[in-house]
Amino acid sequence: MAKITFVDSEGRSRTVDAENGSTVMETAIRNSIPEILAECGGACACATCHVYVDDAWTEKTGKASAMEEDMLDFAFEVQPNSRLSCQIKISDALDGLVVRTPGKQG
Amino acid sequence: MSETITTDVVIVGAGPAGLFAVFELGLLDIRAHLIDILPRAGGQCSELYPEKPIYDIPGFPIVTGQGLVDNLMKQIEPFHPTFHFGEMVEGLETLGTSEHPSFRVTTDAGKTFECKCVIVAAGGGSFQPKRPPIAGIDAYEGKSVFYAVRKMEDFRDKNVLIVGGGDSALDWTLNLHPVAKRITLVHRRDEFRGAPHSVNAMRELVAGGKMDLLIGQVGAIAGDNGQLKTATIKGNDGAAHEIACERMMPFFGLTMKLGPIANWGLNLHENLVPADTEKFETSTPGIFAIGDINAYPGKLKLILSGFHEGALAAQKVHRYVYPDKKLTFQYTTSSTNLQKKLGVN
Structure with a gap:
């Protein structure tokens, strides 16, 4: 179990419980977090669950895989801390994770 | 003006639900044309995964998205559906009455269909x-910002800015290079x-000073009356480059x-089309909605739901297409009649 905070593009923050083994995207959808579309349902095929990982957490969430980097080409305003939230798996180590969501996904 | 295609049913969308509907309609001797904006069958299965x-496809412990589509295509082969790919249905006009519905369907490629039912x-x-998300981009779309090339001549002697890193971006970089002033x-x-050979060809042009490659993202665009003049590129090096384009x-x-579906006079609920659960008919008699696009109490967006919905819709479509024929329910395992249609008997 981990707490995850989503900060939307207007600065509103929402903290929710996340189950170990699930993904940040699934946690967002389950909790109706805005600005996460996840059109493809987690197949790493659409880049509409793009998030910015808070700088304090980028080391723990790790780097995007090659396939994820390819999909990030379809996202907008990509930054070095950009990730697709369907590819970040929740574990105790991510308790307290903060991610920001972009204003536009699709 | 192109001719009008007359058929029993037009199916909008060639994903798994639309494909299996061809099968269920075919068993009832109902002909279908399918229209899809994508260049191939399969919808999300082929496009996304x-x-x-x-x-969770019954009878398949595991199957890939493309594997399922390939099997569906094989399954519906005996019914010879006609596909119209790369076209979007724009207009849907009611011609008949609620007892004897008929419709005129038009696509953005200029095709016209007349049919008894629409699924x-x-x-x-x-x-x-x-x-x-570039501020003001909508004012340029269709005039100087394009998402596809319709006419190469539109790009002759122009400074062309291409954004992206996949095959589309590379192919158009290479194809437009001989025509454009500068890419x-x-x-x-x-x-x-x-594709590696496209990447190599692009790199050679860059090395030879024949085009420019900038690593960064488009920050802003400027121009007037829909005609683009410059773009500002935020380079990964932190610098801003203004280029003429x-x-x-x-x-x-x-x-x-959702697209033009919103203009078809159907009741919509949160971008979904409400349908009944007996025959998956919409608020307009003769228009059915199956698969992920429909909504009803308890709806699950599963491929198997789309299959079930197509089977039930076909029963009602039969009544519209053959008002005088009685429909006898038959099984493919035992009916020689159905087996004949499937070409197995």
Whole structure:
């Protein structure tokens, strides 16, 4: 179990419980977090669950895989801390994770 | 003016639900044409997750998105459906009455269909190019910002800005290079997903000083009356580059948009089409909605739901297409009549 905070593009923050083994995207959808579309349902095929990982957490969430980097080409305003939230798996180590969501996904 | 295609049913969308509807209609001697904006059958299965395994198709412990589509295509072969790919249904006009419905369907490619019933199997809507979040871009779209090349001549002697790192971006970089005045390719990183020979060809042009490659993202565009003049590129090096460009082509993949379905006079609820659960008919008699696009109490967006919905819709379609024929329910395992249609007997 981990707490995850989503900060939307207007600065509103929402903290929710996340189950170990699930993904940040699934946690967002389950909790109706805005600005996460996840059109493809987690197949790493659409880049509409793009998030910015808070700088304090980028080391723990790790780097995007090659396939994820390819999909990030379809996202907008990509930054070095950009990730697709369907590819970040929740574990105790991510308790307290903060991610920001972009204003536009699709 | 092209001729009008007359058929029993037009199916909007060639994803798994639309494909299986062909099978259920075919068993009842009903002919169908399918129209899809994508260049191939399969909808989301082929477009979003061709290689991903699906685990909840009855009878298939595991099947990939493309594997399922290939099997469906094989299954419906005996019914010879006609596909119209790369076209979007724009207009849907009611011609008949609620007892004897008929419709005129028109596509953005200028085709016209007349049919007795329409099955909307449009999933999440139509796949359309993603529009980059650049302020004011909509004013340029169709005039100097394009998501596809309709006429190469539109790009002759122009400074063309191409954005993206996949095959579309690379192919158009190479194809437009001989025509355009100067091509600038902008991509967010110095790695490209496209076919290696395209990447190499692009790199050679850059090395020879014949085009420009900038690593960064488009920040702003400027021009007037829809005619683009300059773009500002935020380089990954932190610098801002202003470049002259009269044409821009952004390639950020596809996204699903409801599209013209909203204009067809159907009741809509949160971008879904409400349907009954007996025959999956919409508020307009003769128009059915199956698969992810429909809504009813308890709806699950599963492929198997779309199959069930198609089977039930076909029963009612039969009544519209053959008002005087009695429909006897038959099984493919035992009916020689059905087996004949399937070409197995």
